[in-house]
Amino acid sequence: MKNSKPILVLEDDIVDAMTVRRALKENEIFNDVIIKKDGEDALQYLQDESNERPAIILLDLNMPRMNGVEFLKIIRSDERLLTIPVVVLTTSRSEQDKIDTFKLGIAGYMIKSVNYQEFVKIIKTIKNYWEISEFPESKG
Amino acid sequence: MKQKLSLFFILFALISIFLQAQETSNSNDFDALMQEKTKHDSIILSQTSPDNIFDPNTNTQSRVNYNNMYRSGESMQKTWPFLILLIIAFILVIVLLIIQFSLRKRLKTIQMIEEKKSQHKTRTLLKSIETQKQDLLRLRNIESNYRSMQATQEQLKEKVKKSELLQKAIIALKYPVVLTNLHGIIIFCNLEFAEMHGHKASDFLGKKISTVFPEGAKIMNTIDNRQDWENKVLKVVTRHKNGTENNLYCKSALLLDADNKPSSILTTFDAIPEVSQDESTVEYEKTCKEKLKIFENIQDVYYEVSINGYIKEISHSISKISDIPREELIGKEMKILYANDEQRKNFVAALKKEQDLNDYEISLKGKNGSVVPCTITARLLLDDDKMPSSIVGSIRKISQRNKVEEISNKAIEDLKIVNKDLLDFAYITSHDLKSPLRAINTLANWVMMDEENKMSEEAKGQMQLLINRTERMHNLIDAIFDYTNIVSFEGEKSNVEMNKMLAGLQNRMQIPNNISIKVQENIPSLYFEKSRIEQVFENLIDNSIKFMDKDKGLIVIEWAERPKEYEFSVTDNGPGIDPKYFDKVFQIFQTLKPRDEVEGVGIGLAIVRKIITKYGGKIWLKSEPGKGLAVSFIIPKNGNLESV
Incomplete structure (x- = not known):
C-alpha cells in the first residue's frame, strides 16, 4: 500500500481472517496485518500509544462482545x-x-462474497481506491 | 305650751297677790279687786260670743255668791273677794284651756287638710316624673333603632354594590327575574318583570313578593328546607295592572353570600305557552309514541336503576338478552340480570368512584342459562345534595363481530411479535449460516488453486460442484433475508420517474444481445420506495431473460391508468407457464425447472408479489404456454400502504 503502516482487521472468524491475509498478499499488499477478534481487543490496541497507528481498518460488523457499529461509534468520538x-x-x-x-463516516461498505475469487477482487478494489485517494496525514 | 305656762304664771301671780292682800286687808283692796274682776269680765265678754258660758245669769250667780260670802262673818268678809278672784281665775284658765283645745283641734284639721293636699301634689309630681322617664326611654329606643337602621342601610348599600354584577345579569336576561331578600322583600327586578305587571321596576322595590304571587310567601317561609322548592318549577299566576292574569312557570334559587350564608333568593319566570289542552295532549302523545318506537327499536338496552339496585326502567331490547320480560324486571333487583354478583358489585364500586364509565365489560344471564358478554356505558345521577340517586346506562351485547375483531387484533399483535422474532432470526442466521459456507468455499478454492496439479480431473469437477453448492446455499440464505427484509425494512419514499428508472435498470442488468426490451413512454412518476419498485422490474425482467427460449427475445413493459391505481405489465415471448402452476410460482423457493438447468433460487416472483401486496396492490399472470407470459400488477396511486 501507500505506506508501511499496518492494516488493522477486525474479524472473529479464523478462515475469514486467513482469507483477508491471503487476498491482501495476492494483491501484493505487504503491510503488517494486525487481526483483532472483536471491537474491545481492537480498541485496546488503538489506545495503546506504543502501537503503531494503522493506515486503514477493515471492519466486520458481526462480532462477539463489541460489534462493528459499537466500535465505530467509539472511534468516531x-x-x-x-x-x-x-x-x-x-x-x-x-x-x-x-x-x-x-452515518458513522465509513470509507466503504463491501459485502464478503462467498466465492474466494470474488473476494480477492474486492480487496483489489480497496487497494486501487487506497492508492488513488488522498488521506489526511495522521497525527498519532 | 307657752300659753299654758303663761296661764299658770298668771294664776301663780294672782295667788301670791291674794296672800299679800290678806295681811293688809283694806277696802281699797276690795275695790281694786272689783275693778280687776270687772276688767276680767269685760275681757271675757269681749272675747266670747253672746251665748257663751258667761251669760248674764252666771254673772248674777257669781254676784250672789259674793254677797253670801260677804254676809257670813267678819273673817269671811275679809277673804271672799280673793276667793271670787281665784274662782274667776280658775274659770278663766279652764276657758283658756277649752279655747286652746278647740283651737288645736281646728289646727289639726287644717294640718290634715294641708297634709292631704301636699300628698296629692307629690303623687302628681311623681307621676309626671315617671312619664318623663318613659318618654326618655322611648327616645333612646328610637335612637338605637335609628342607628341600627342606618347600619342595615349601609350593609344593604354594600350588598347592593356587590350584587351589581348580578343585577346586570338580571337586566340582561330576557325572562322576568326578581331578586328578594330572605324576608321576601323585593330588592331588585328587571324590566321584563315590571312590564309583565304593567308597572315600573321601581314600583316593586321594597314590596313583599307575596303581594305579586302568594306562592312567594311559601318559598320565603321554607328557606331551611329549600330542597322543597329550589330548582323545582312552580306554576304561578300573577296579575297585570289591568287585571289580566299571567300564567307563569317560576323557579327559585337561594343565593349565598361570600360566607356561604343565604343572602337572597332569585326567582325567574317564564310564560306557560298558551296551547289549547286538546292539541297539546294529542301532540304530546304523538311524540311519546314516536319516542317509544325509537326506544323500542334500539338494539342497546337502556335502563335506570335506583342507587340501592332496583330497576326503575329498562328498555324492551332487554328481551334480546334475557328471558325475563321488561315488565317483570321493573322493580326487581338489577343483580338478577348479572351472571356474576361480584361483577355487579365491582361495577357499582367503579362507577361510584368514576361517576361515569364507558364500555365496562360485564356478563349477563342470557337465554337458556347462557352467559352473554356485554359492555355497559353508565353514569351516576346525583340528587340536589350531590348524593348518588340512581344509575342510568346502556348495555350493549359484545357481538360476534366484536369478538372476531378482538381475536384478530390479538392475532395481529401476536403476528407482529412473531414477525419481529422471525426477522431477528433471519438476520442472525443469514450471517451465521453464511460464514461457514464462505469458509468452505474459500478453503475449497485454495485447495483447488494450490493443489491443482495433484488433483485428477474428476476430483477437480467434484470440488467445483462443492463450490457451486456452497454458492447456491449462500444465495438461498440471501433470498430468505431479502424476502423477510421486504416487510421489515421501510425505506424512504420519493417520486420515482419510471422511464428513467427503467433505463438505468437496463444498463445495469447487462441484457443479452438477443433480447430487446420495449418500454412504453410517458409512464407517470410513482411515489414509492425506489429500490423496491426497481426490484420488482428487475426480478421480472431477470425471469424473462433467464427462461427465454426464443432466438429473438422480446420483453414489453406497458402501463395504464385507472381512477385509483396504475396497472403495469411485463410481457415476454418466452416459454410461458402452464396456468396450473400459477399459484406455485409465487411461492418462495418454488421453481419449475431443476436448479442445475436454470440456476435460480425460486424467489423472484415471491419477492415481487410480496412488494406489490405490501403496498396495497395486486398481481396476476396470463400465459399461453409456449408463446409467452404476461405478468400484470396494479399499484394504488401514491403507492401508499397507509391509504389502503
Whole structure:
C-alpha cells in the first residue's frame, strides 16, 4: 500500500481472517496485518500509544462482545482515531447496517462474497481506491 | 305650751297677790279687786260670743255668791273677794284651756287638710316624673333603632354594590327575574318583570313578593328546607295592572353570600305557552309514541336503576338478552340480570368512584342459562345534595363481530411479535449460516488453486460442484433475508420517474444481445420506495431473460391508468407457464425447472408479489404456454400502504 503502516482487521472468524491475509498478499499488499477478534481487543490496541497507528481498518460488523457499529461509534468520538479510514467488510446485506455505518463516516461498505475469487477482487478494489485517494496525514 | 305656762304664771301671780292682800286687808283692796274682776269680765265678754258660758245669769250667780260670802262673818268678809278672784281665775284658765283645745283641734284639721293636699301634689309630681322617664326611654329606643337602621342601610348599600354584577345579569336576561331578600322583600327586578305587571321596576322595590304571587310567601317561609322548592318549577299566576292574569312557570334559587350564608333568593319566570289542552295532549302523545318506537327499536338496552339496585326502567331490547320480560324486571333487583354478583358489585364500586364509565365489560344471564358478554356505558345521577340517586346506562351485547375483531387484533399483535422474532432470526442466521459456507468455499478454492496439479480431473469437477453448492446455499440464505427484509425494512419514499428508472435498470442488468426490451413512454412518476419498485422490474425482467427460449427475445413493459391505481405489465415471448402452476410460482423457493438447468433460487416472483401486496396492490399472470407470459400488477396511486 501507500505506506508501511499496518492494516488493522477486525474479524472473529479464523478462515475469514486467513482469507483477508491471503487476498491482501495476492494483491501484493505487504503491510503488517494486525487481526483483532472483536471491537474491545481492537480498541485496546488503538489506545495503546506504543502501537503503531494503522493506515486503514477493515471492519466486520458481526462480532462477539463489541460489534462493528459499537466500535465505530467509539472511534468516531475519539479525536485521535477519528481520521483513520474504515472499510466495512461484512456478510450483512441489511440496508439498516449500511445506513448506520455510513452515518458513522465509513470509507466503504463491501459485502464478503462467498466465492474466494470474488473476494480477492474486492480487496483489489480497496487497494486501487487506497492508492488513488488522498488521506489526511495522521497525527498519532 | 307657752300659753299654758303663761296661764299658770298668771294664776301663780294672782295667788301670791291674794296672800299679800290678806295681811293688809283694806277696802281699797276690795275695790281694786272689783275693778280687776270687772276688767276680767269685760275681757271675757269681749272675747266670747253672746251665748257663751258667761251669760248674764252666771254673772248674777257669781254676784250672789259674793254677797253670801260677804254676809257670813267678819273673817269671811275679809277673804271672799280673793276667793271670787281665784274662782274667776280658775274659770278663766279652764276657758283658756277649752279655747286652746278647740283651737288645736281646728289646727289639726287644717294640718290634715294641708297634709292631704301636699300628698296629692307629690303623687302628681311623681307621676309626671315617671312619664318623663318613659318618654326618655322611648327616645333612646328610637335612637338605637335609628342607628341600627342606618347600619342595615349601609350593609344593604354594600350588598347592593356587590350584587351589581348580578343585577346586570338580571337586566340582561330576557325572562322576568326578581331578586328578594330572605324576608321576601323585593330588592331588585328587571324590566321584563315590571312590564309583565304593567308597572315600573321601581314600583316593586321594597314590596313583599307575596303581594305579586302568594306562592312567594311559601318559598320565603321554607328557606331551611329549600330542597322543597329550589330548582323545582312552580306554576304561578300573577296579575297585570289591568287585571289580566299571567300564567307563569317560576323557579327559585337561594343565593349565598361570600360566607356561604343565604343572602337572597332569585326567582325567574317564564310564560306557560298558551296551547289549547286538546292539541297539546294529542301532540304530546304523538311524540311519546314516536319516542317509544325509537326506544323500542334500539338494539342497546337502556335502563335506570335506583342507587340501592332496583330497576326503575329498562328498555324492551332487554328481551334480546334475557328471558325475563321488561315488565317483570321493573322493580326487581338489577343483580338478577348479572351472571356474576361480584361483577355487579365491582361495577357499582367503579362507577361510584368514576361517576361515569364507558364500555365496562360485564356478563349477563342470557337465554337458556347462557352467559352473554356485554359492555355497559353508565353514569351516576346525583340528587340536589350531590348524593348518588340512581344509575342510568346502556348495555350493549359484545357481538360476534366484536369478538372476531378482538381475536384478530390479538392475532395481529401476536403476528407482529412473531414477525419481529422471525426477522431477528433471519438476520442472525443469514450471517451465521453464511460464514461457514464462505469458509468452505474459500478453503475449497485454495485447495483447488494450490493443489491443482495433484488433483485428477474428476476430483477437480467434484470440488467445483462443492463450490457451486456452497454458492447456491449462500444465495438461498440471501433470498430468505431479502424476502423477510421486504416487510421489515421501510425505506424512504420519493417520486420515482419510471422511464428513467427503467433505463438505468437496463444498463445495469447487462441484457443479452438477443433480447430487446420495449418500454412504453410517458409512464407517470410513482411515489414509492425506489429500490423496491426497481426490484420488482428487475426480478421480472431477470425471469424473462433467464427462461427465454426464443432466438429473438422480446420483453414489453406497458402501463395504464385507472381512477385509483396504475396497472403495469411485463410481457415476454418466452416459454410461458402452464396456468396450473400459477399459484406455485409465487411461492418462495418454488421453481419449475431443476436448479442445475436454470440456476435460480425460486424467489423472484415471491419477492415481487410480496412488494406489490405490501403496498396495497395486486398481481396476476396470463400465459399461453409456449408463446409467452404476461405478468400484470396494479399499484394504488401514491403507492401508499397507509391509504389502503
